[in-house]
Amino acid sequence: MRNKINILMILSCMVLFQACTKSDSTSSTSNNVLNGTWHWVSTDGGIGNNIHLTPASTGDSITLVINNNQYVQQKNGILISNGTFSISSQNCIHTGTSKSWLDFSDPSMQDMMVENMSVLELVLSDENIDGLATTYKK
Numbered sequence: 001m002r003n004k005i006n007i008l009m010i011l012s013c014m015v016l017f018q019a020c021t022k023s024d025s026t027s028s029t030s031n032n033v034l035n036g037t038w039h040w041v042s043t044d045g046g047i048g049n050n051i052h053l054t055p056a057s058t059g060d061s062i063t064l065v066i067n068n069n070q071y072v073q074q075k076n077g078i079l080i081s082n083g084t085f086s087i088s089s090q091n092c093i094h095t096g097t098s099k100s101w102l103d104f105s106d107p108s109m110q111d112m113m114v115e116n117m118s119v120l121e122l123v124l125s126d127e128n129i130d131g132l133a134t135t136y137k138k
Contacts, residue, residue, distance in 0.1 A: 038064040038122055038136035045132040064136060073109060081109040093127060101127075 040062035043053040055061055065072045072082040083105035090101035092113060100114040102124070112124035115133055122136040 033117060033119060034066045034122070035068065036066060036138050038066065038138060040064070041135040041137050043132060043134045046130050049131075051132065071104065071109075081106045083109070090127075093129070094131065 040055060040060075043051065045051055061076055063074050065074075069084050069086065070082075071085055073080050081104070085102050085104045088101050088103060089098045090113065091097065092099050100117075102112045102114065104111055110126055112134075113127040114122070115125045116123040120138050122138075124134050124136070126132045126134075
């Protein structure tokens with residue numbers, strides 16, 4: 001039993017440290033790249049990397065529309081959050097490196113770390129110890 005717990009802890013740590021690894025994408029977040037309609041692709045992570053959610057597995061369609069410093073989030077066509085956001089730099093709790101942090105005005109919308117961003121893909125992290133990451137595509 002102790003070996004199983006040790007293995008689970010090691011796997012959990014590996015997932016946590018992988019969540020904020022350095023990537024080839026730009027480390028600074030630009031509103032120009034963020035602007036657009038982002039479609040939810042997946043949410044993965046959690047303790048032991050046990051969470052794997054997709055639109056197919058949940059039946060949900062989630063969009064995040066960003067226009068300059070304003071956003072609208074919809075789930076299955078129903079508004080769930082809207083408001084403004086600001087971008088700042090914050091150290092990633094997993095790597096200690098500086099990354100862009102999105103601070104949303106609506107308290108129901110969780111603030112997120114930009115883990116990876118390109119013209120067509122956006123990966124946001126909840127920046128919690130469990131290392132949950134959500135991927136969106138334009």
